[in-house]
Amino acid sequence: xxxxxxxxxxxxxxxxxxxxxxxxxxxxxxxxxxxxxxxxxxxxxxxxxxxxxxxxxxxxxxxxxxxxxxxxxxxxxxxxxxxxxxxxxxxxxxxxxxxxxxxxxxxxxxxxxxxxxxxxxxxxxxxxxxxxxxxxxxxxxxxxxxxxxxxxxxxxxxxxxxxxxxxxxxxxxxxxxxxxxxxxxxxxxxxxxxxxxxxxxxxxxxxxxxxxxxxxxxxxxxxxxxxxxxxxxxxxxxxxxxxxxxxxxxxxxxxxxxxxxxxxxxxxxxxxxxxxxxxxxxxxxxxxx
Amino acid sequence: xxxxxxxxxxxxxxxxxxxxxxxxxxxxxxxxxxxxxxxxxxxxxxxxxxxxxxxxxxxxxxxxxxxxxxxxxxxxxxxxxxxxxxxxxxxxxxxxxxxxxxxxxxxxxxxxxxxxxxxxxxxxxxxxxxxxxxxxxxxxxxxxxxxxxxxxxxxxxxxxxxxxxxxxxxxxxxxxxxxxxxxxxxxxxxxxxxxxxxxxxxxxxxxxxxxxxxxxxxxxxxxxxxxxxxxxxxxxxxxxxxxxxxxxxx
Amino acid sequence: xxxxxxxxxxxxxxxxxxxxxxxxxxxxxxxxxxxxxxxxxxxxxxxxxxxxxxxxxxxxxxxxxxxxxxxxxxxxxxxxxxxxxxxxxxxxxxxxxxxxxxxxxxxxxxxxxxxxxxxxxxxxxxxxxxxxxxxxxxxxxxxxxxxxxxxxxxxxxxxxxxxxxxxxxxxxxxxxxxxxxxxxxxxxxxxxxxxxxxxxxxxxxxxxxxxxxxxxxxxxxxxxxxxxxxxxxxxxxxxxxxxxxxxxxxxxxxxxxxxxxxxxxxxxxxxxxxxxxxxxxxxxxxxxxxxxxxxxxxxxxxxxxxxxxxxxxxxxx
Numbered sequence: 001x002x003x004x005x006x007x008x009x010x011x012x013x014x015x016x017x018x019x020x021x022x023x024x025x026x027x028x029x030x031x032x033x034x035x036x037x038x039x040x041x042x043x044x045x046x047x048x049x050x051x052x053x054x055x056x057x058x059x060x061x062x063x064x065x066x067x068x069x070x071x072x073x074x075x076x077x078x079x080x081x082x083x084x085x086x087x088x089x090x091x092x093x094x095x096x097x098x099x100x101x102x103x104x105x106x107x108x109x110x111x112x113x114x115x116x117x118x119x120x121x122x123x124x125x126x127x128x129x130x131x132x133x134x135x136x137x138x139x140x141x142x143x144x145x146x147x148x149x150x151x152x153x154x155x156x157x158x159x160x161x162x163x164x165x166x167x168x169x170x171x172x173x174x175x176x177x178x179x180x181x182x183x184x185x186x187x188x189x190x191x192x193x194x195x196x197x198x199x200x201x202x203x204x205x206x207x208x209x210x211x212x213x214x215x216x217x218x219x220x221x222x223x224x225x226x227x228x229x230x231x232x233x234x235x236x237x238x239x240x241x242x243x244x245x246x247x248x249x250x251x252x253x254x255x256x257x258x259x260x261x262x263x264x265x266x267x268x269x270x271x272x273x274x275x276x277x278x279x280x281x282x283x284x285x286x287x288x289x
Numbered sequence: 290x291x292x293x294x295x296x297x298x299x300x301x302x303x304x305x306x307x308x309x310x311x312x313x314x315x316x317x318x319x320x321x322x323x324x325x326x327x328x329x330x331x332x333x334x335x336x337x338x339x340x341x342x343x344x345x346x347x348x349x350x351x352x353x354x355x356x357x358x359x360x361x362x363x364x365x366x367x368x369x370x371x372x373x374x375x376x377x378x379x380x381x382x383x384x385x386x387x388x389x390x391x392x393x394x395x396x397x398x399x400x401x402x403x404x405x406x407x408x409x410x411x412x413x414x415x416x417x418x419x420x421x422x423x424x425x426x427x428x429x430x431x432x433x434x435x436x437x438x439x440x441x442x443x444x445x446x447x448x449x450x451x452x453x454x455x456x457x458x459x460x461x462x463x464x465x466x467x468x469x470x471x472x473x474x475x476x477x478x479x480x481x482x483x484x485x486x487x488x489x490x491x492x493x494x495x496x497x498x499x500x501x502x503x504x505x506x507x508x509x510x511x512x513x514x515x516x517x518x519x520x521x522x523x524x525x526x527x528x529x530x531x532x533x534x535x536x537x538x539x
Numbered sequence: 540x541x542x543x544x545x546x547x548x549x550x551x552x553x554x555x556x557x558x559x560x561x562x563x564x565x566x567x568x569x570x571x572x573x574x575x576x577x578x579x580x581x582x583x584x585x586x587x588x589x590x591x592x593x594x595x596x597x598x599x600x601x602x603x604x605x606x607x608x609x610x611x612x613x614x615x616x617x618x619x620x621x622x623x624x625x626x627x628x629x630x631x632x633x634x635x636x637x638x639x640x641x642x643x644x645x646x647x648x649x650x651x652x653x654x655x656x657x658x659x660x661x662x663x664x665x666x667x668x669x670x671x672x673x674x675x676x677x678x679x680x681x682x683x684x685x686x687x688x689x690x691x692x693x694x695x696x697x698x699x700x701x702x703x704x705x706x707x708x709x710x711x712x713x714x715x716x717x718x719x720x721x722x723x724x725x726x727x728x729x730x731x732x733x734x735x736x737x738x739x740x741x742x743x744x745x746x747x748x749x750x751x752x753x754x755x756x757x758x759x760x761x762x763x764x765x766x767x768x769x770x771x772x773x774x775x776x777x778x779x780x781x782x783x784x785x786x787x788x789x790x791x792x793x794x795x796x797x798x799x800x801x802x803x804x805x806x807x808x809x810x811x812x813x814x815x816x817x818x819x820x821x822x823x824x825x826x827x828x829x830x831x832x833x834x835x836x837x838x839x840x841x842x843x844x845x846x847x848x849x850x851x852x853x854x855x856x
Binding site for chain 2: 577623700731732735738739741742744745746747748749750
Binding site: 030099100231 | 646790827830
């Protein structure tokens with residue numbers, strides 16, 4: 001029994017780590033620019049496919065390092081051309097745009113790389129389980145969690161100590177004042193978007209190794225990311241972090257007792273949070289609109 | 290009995306004291322003006338009266354009833370109407386509809402809310418037209434509100450507040466952003482309303498305020514530093530120091 | 540009668556004549572009656588979404604859930620309860636509407652993108668349920684095994700099952716009922732308060748309008764309308780699709796409203812017609828129709844946000 005429990009909770013934490021990576025990127029973009037990036041899953045897919053494409057030339061580690069920034073560059077271009085014109089307007093339009101973009105990306109990847117899943121090779125030493133007892137903890141899973149932890153730490157360091165990070169945080173609270181202080185808000189939004197997409201691309205590379213690569217893999221991760229943000233509290237990055245882990249673990253735990261409901265439980269959690277503490281665990285009053 | 294009694298009202302936002310121990314009363318038919326430099330707490334004070342914030346301490350008594358902390362839509366039903374410093378109207382609705390809506394919302398019974406056609410409320414339409422007439426916009430009743438000039442929008446702002454048949458009218462800088470000519474018109478308008486409504490007026494422009502107010506309260510740094518009839522205020526040295534800045538009285 | 544209201548009357552007459560004669564003018568143009576029926580139902584759904592989106596200004600993006608609920612409600616009724624089309628329609632409408640009413644209470648305090656996110660997430664709950672509860676709903680394959688029943692008026696039976704034309708007129712009748720209801724509501728003081736809330740929520744509050752309550756009412760009404768549209772849709776295909784509950788379906792409805800013109804009453808119907816025809820054509824011509832639909836979204840948002848009717852209104856002015 002404890003084996004099973006341990007297995008599922010660990011699994012849950014690993015999945016949760018994954019949700020965290022996705023949700024953080026989504027949250028960054030949402031908080032500063034008030035844009036719900038429906039195409040976030042699409043950028044995950046792009047990250048994965050770019051990694052797949054360049055791995056033959058520079059190997060797994062090279063792909064891990066290069067694919068996310070490349071994805072971020074694509075994100076920058078998208079933001080500049082498609083999303084920037086929409087900032088002043090009703091948030092409806094950016095919603096619809098990223099929505100359409102998601103379609104285009106999914107179909108586009110299908111067109112370029114074909115509808116079949118692509119095999120992704122990961123370094124052999126990572127594919128080994130840690131020990132025979134803990135067979136479910138493969139090196140790769142640990143590696144994934146490690147990468148997520150590093151990425152999250154770097155993100156928080158960026159936000160806390162760099163100029164860009166401080167400006168992003170200030171902009172989230174009051175963009176008008178930030179602009180009045182002479183800071184180039186356009187550039188800020190673009191860079192913020194790029195950081196968010198970087199995280200999505202990174203998720204894609206990691207996911208490719210774990211789940212296999214196919215055009216539809218991004219959409220399944222979008223909803224849990226949403227819920228992680230709602231549960232953790234809109235406007236709060238630590239909240240998103242906690243939210244992602246929570247729903248991952250809850251999902252894992254439920255899988256022990258009621259396997260069919262493991263996906264449903266995250267929706268239930270969302271409903272409970274909305275009923276009891278609508279602003280989310282770490283959300284602040286007034287961040288709701 | 291005074292229409293409105295404000296007793297020792299204070300509002301703190303964290304460490305910032307926006308309104309400090311303010312007391313004021315408005316008698317029937319009075320036009321009471323609140324003046325003071327920017328940041329003195331005048332608009333925050335209005336926000337307390339209209340329920341946008343609840344006071345940290347103190348009481349607000351309206352017609353003998355304690356209304357401290359009542360939320361905005363409750364305030365409206367008590368008969369307190371407000372105009373805003375930054376024009377706050379419904380741009381795509383016609384002028385008539387803007388005012389009509391205000392009149393409708395104040396009705397005790399909302400019969401026919403979902404099915405009666407809006408043109409089947411003759412009393413309301415009449416009242417709305419009367420209010421537009423009062424502010425001088427009757428000729429443009431059918432136009433969308435975003436199509437009229439800024440000055441006319443300020444007048445519409447006033448008409449909306451009047452349409453609610455208020456027991457107490459709160460005017461927040463009605464002359465904000467108006468040219469000298471338009472300001473004159475607004476002054477005349479406010480003068481016409483005096484006596485028929487109980488009014489509290491926040492204003493920056495002294496000529497609007499001095500000539501016709503019954504009483505003036507001067508706010509500075511959240512507190513009232515002087516209160517009394519215009520002549521007294523003009524003579525008050527402290528007020529002059531804080532606000533009038535040495536400008537000779539008219 | 541003023542020139543303005545004469546113009547409106549003529550436009551209205553033109554619309555209804557076009558709709559009444561659809562089975563006759565569609566065939567020569569390469570269309571077919573069932574397509575018109577589909578457009579009518581989807582148009583109704585788009586108009587219901589617009590009731591909330593365009594007129595109250597509320598960003599509800601998960602509205603397809605109530606459409607799907609209506610479809611399943613109708614299908615399940617026909618399959619397990621009674622072979623009665625009217626009952627199925629009522630059941631579907633109630634299912635969609637009541638769920639909307641309940642969920643509405645949870646979310647009316649939120650605004651903007653938060654509201655959108657929550658409506659999407661809730662919508663997905665229903666999608667998930669439809670998928671998982673496959674013993675009842677047929678899961679991924681959808682709900683089958685039912686069909687629309689002829690309606691017995693006592694003195695004659697309206698065969699809507701085998702006659703596409705009959706069914707079209709039946710749907711048109713239902714459409715007319717709902718559209719009339721919408722029109723009444725929008726013309727009433729409540730309609731005014733809806734617009735007021737859209738234009739200036741703070742001011743509305745200060746006038747004494749109970750904003751949250753009105754948003755809830757508008758939300759609930761539009762969910763009832765959506766449920767009805769969904770129920771009709773189940774009858775169109777004799778099939779209820781879990782994908783009808785997915786947020787991408789919501790996106791389609793919103794797009795129809797935007798394409799047709801959000802600020803106009805009939806715009807969404809026009810948008811639905813264009814969207815359906817375009818999507819049908821694209822999926823028959825290329826395998827990558829999805830990217831073209833996505834491209835359509837992007838182009839409309841960037842270059843055509845006021846939609847077709849908004850465009851026409853502007854060139855008149």
